Amino acid sequence: MxxxxxxxxxxxxxxxxxxxxxxxxxxxxxxxxxxxxxxxxxxxxxxxxxxxxxxxxxxxxxxxxxxxxxxxxxxxxNLYFQWRIGEGDDQRFLAETLCKxxxxxxxxxxxxxxxxxxxxxxxxxxxxxxxxxxxxxxxxxxxxxxxxxxxxxxxxxxxxxxxxxxxxxxxxxxxxxxxxxxxxxxxxxxxKLKWSGTWAYRGCIPRQRFEDAVGGEMGKFYARESQMFLGKDRHVLIFPIQGGDVVNIVAFRTDRSQWPKRPSLAPGEAWTQETTPEAMLADFEGWGKDILNMLKCVDKPSKWALHQIxxxxxxxxxxxxxxxxxxxxxxxxxxxxxxxxxxxxxxxxxxxxxxxxxxxxxxxxxxxxxxxxxxxxxxxxxxxxxxxxxxxxxxxxxxxxxxxxxxxxxxxxxxxxxxxxxxxxxxxxxxxxxxxxx
Missing domain, CATH: 3.50.50.60 (FAD/NAD(P)-binding domain)
Known part of the structure; x- marks a missing residue:
């Protein structure tokens, strides 16, 4: 110093x-x-x-x-993310991005x-x-x-x-x-902050629980390789933290009912809200079972309204x-x-x-x-x-x-x-x- x-x-x-x-x-x-x-x-x-x-x-x-x-x-x-389709059960691989x-x-x-x-x-x-x-x-x-x-x-x-x-x-x-x-x-x-229209559900899942929930070789693979699952008005990301012992998961759902205009939160509506696993899973209806099984590991979900200046x-x-x-x-x-x-x-x-x-x-x-x-x-x-x-x-x-x-x-x-x-x-x-x- x-x-x-x-x-x-x-x-x-x-x-x-x-x-x-x-x-x-x-x-x-x-x-x-x-x-x-x-x-x-x-x-x-x-x-x-x-x-x-x-x-x-x-x-x-x-x-x-x-x-x-x-x-x-x-x-x-040097992996950043692999990009896949989240809807349906095959999680179609699109590409991967590597850092130099x-x-x-x-x-x-x-x-x-x-x-x-x-x-x-x-x-x-x-x-x-x-x-x-x-x-x-x-x-x-x-x-x-x-x-x-x-x-x-x-x-x-x-x-x-x-x-x-x-x-x-x-x-x-x-x-x-x-x-x-x-x-x-x-x-x-x-x-004067503007809501992006997106809610984010976040959680941290112990690796073994994550692997068991997804199952098989894909459970082990997803636990160590960062993934981004894409879909209409929704996306989900996962990546390992804490030396690989924990999987961080964030699931995003965007309100595009007024698109291309961004919506506004109701007056007084909290930016951070407790929610239920059922409500969170309902936002990803039609997505692959692997992803839904990941989300089921988030026992007490809360959702965050993403804003920006x-x-x-x-x-x-x-x-x-x-x-x-x-x-x-x-x-x-x-x-x-x-x-x-x-x-x-x-x-x-x-x-x-x-x-x-x-x-x-x-x-x-x-x-x-x-x-x-x-x-x-x-x-x-x-x-x-x-x-x-x-x-x-x-x-x-x-x-x-x-x-x-x-x-x-x-x-x-x-x-x-x-x-x-x-x-x-x-x-x-x-x-x-x-x-x-x-």
């Missing part, structure tokens, strides 16, 4: 995967940093997540990969969080700090060199030079953005306040890319705030590089994640043309996985030089 050497202070709001990666990256770059988490301990909800080659490369550059790799399931032949490097690793969210917690000194974290508001100098021309004040609901305050909101898709920090610059989605909470933010910065990760570009999980984008953001902050030419006198001006470089990347990934969810369910531009669909599913990941971090670093250097900072 680097000793702090920068003459400005950064406060990170939110202790999820993105917040921890950001705080660790800043600390290692010699930036004085403190993380504020609303809960009384670090905790992650949810189940397994995919960490693609781009995200793994970012972890390598942040010095966080080795510990991650001890807990992740990394396929031996690393493979698409999978890990339980809680395991990844644990690997990160151990890398951040305890004295750099405060728990039980639920943000109430952020106070900046009211005159934008007077912000240079002035502190930002964080006000917490327990009555405490904290002054800092820079705030990075890593507080998720329901971000409170996002409300500190300027709608005139960032657009109409620059509001706190969930009021819509329209995308045009700026992630206002004065000395930044949003990152899902707070900036939160969306649907259909590319297995959203946690990875938070990690990419963290790497960018590591380079930006650790840059030898960035100091207290110019750090606010340097934030413009975020909008120039990270906004296009984050928004593109968010928009394409929504798009590919439609592709899986035969509602994209290729419809149910299986030949063209198969080709698309093999080729569409290049922009995501082969992102050039060296080129991004060079863009940052050039931007800073052009703006008189380097």
């Amino acid at each position: 680097a000793a702090a050497k920068k003459d400005f202070h950064v406060s990170v709001v939110g202790g999820g995967i993105g917040g921890l990666c950001t705080a660790i990256g800043l600390h290692r770059a010699g930036v004085p940093v403190h993380l504020f988490e609303s809960a009384h301990q670090f905790a992650e909800i949810g189940a397994g997540i995919s960490i693609g080659p781009n995200s793994q490369n970012a972890l390598i550059r942040l010095g966080l990969y080795d510990e991650f790799a001890k807990h992740a399931f990394i396929p031996s032949r 490097e690393h493979g698409a690793a999978s890990i339980h969210r809680a395991e990844l969080l644990d690997t990160l917690v151990r890398r951040l000194p305890k004295e750099l974290v405060s728990f039980g700090k639920r943000l109430e508001r952020i106070e900046q100098p009211t005159d934008a021309s007077d912000r240079q060199g002035k502190k930002v004040t964080l006000h917490f609901k327990d009555g405490s305050t904290h002054q800092t030079d820079i705030v990075i909101g890593c507080d998720g898709i329901h971000s409170h920090v996002r409300g500190a953005l300027d709608p005139a610059k960032s657009g109409p989605s620059a509001v706190a909470g969930s009021d 819509d329209p995308p933010l045009e700026s992630y910065v206002n004065g000395r306040v930044i949003v990152s990760g899902d707070a900036a570009h939160g969306g649907t999980p259909h590319q297995g890319a959203m946690a990875g984008q938070a990690i990419e953001d963290a790497l960018f902050f590591h380079h930006l705030f650790g840059h030898p030419s960035v100091n207290a006198s110019n750090v606010q001006a340097a934030l413009g590089s975020i909008d120039a470089i990270r906004v296009p990347r984050g928004n593109e990934v968010m928009v394409k994640s929504l798009e590919v969810g439609d592709v899986y369910e035969f509602a994209g531009p290729l419809g149910d043309d299986l030949e063209r669909l198969s080709k698309d599913l093999v080729e569409r990941w290049t922009y995501l996985w082969e992102y050039d971090f060296d080129a991004e670093r060079a863009k940052l250097d050039d931007w800073l030089a052009q703006h008189g900072i380097a």
Whole structure:
């Protein structure tokens, strides 16, 4: 760990995967940093997540990969998914997508969080700090060199030079953005989030139970090889986690009753709802028995309404306040890319705030590089994640043309996985030089 050497202070709001990666990256770059988490301990909800080659490369550059790799399931032949038809009993094979490097690793969210917690000194974290508001100098021309004040609901305050909101898709920090610059989605909470129309059922199944439920050689095969089963308005994915001892399953069902318009949830309807196994299985009537047997292993299903920031933010910065990760570009999980984008953001902050030419006198001006470089990347990934969810369910531009669909599913990941971090670093250097900072 680097000793702090920068003459400005950064406060990170939110202790999820993105917040921890950001705080660790800043600390290692010699930036004085403190993380504020609303809960009384670090905790992650949810189940397994995919960490693609781009995200793994970012972890390598942040010095966080080795510990991650001890807990992740990394396929031996770099498989991302095999693509199959879910309807009917034959699960027709369409294609498979392979990564050029690393493979698409999978890990339980809680395991990844644990690997990160151990890398951040305890004295750099405060728990039980639920943000109430952020106070900046009211005159934008007077912000240079002035502190930002964080006000917490327990009555405490904290002054800092820079705030990075890593507080998720329901971000409170996002409300500190300027709608005139960032657009109409620059509001706190969930009021301007758009429902994709998709519900997701999620579960984790012990491998032996999974194999027994599916039966035979296919049970063993599916337990170790990541699969995506496609169908009209529905798709189901499975992949191993926890060293292959558990199978993560997510089943998606989309309401296209108003298609191509996206529906809205009824006022007051909960985003997360308990449901019954019978109701879940009814959503997949007509699907193959293997898939139905997998779903029967989810004893207490709940369903999650998948939302995204819509329209995308045009700026992630206002004065000395930044949003990152899902707070900036939160969306649907259909590319297995959203946690990875938070990690990419963290790497960018590591380079930006650790840059030898960035100091207290110019750090606010340097934030413009975020909008120039990270906004296009984050928004593109968010928009394409929504798009590919439609592709899986035969509602994209290729419809149910299986030949063209198969080709698309093999080729569409290049922009995501082969992102050039060296080129991004060079863009940052050039931007800073052009703006008189380097």
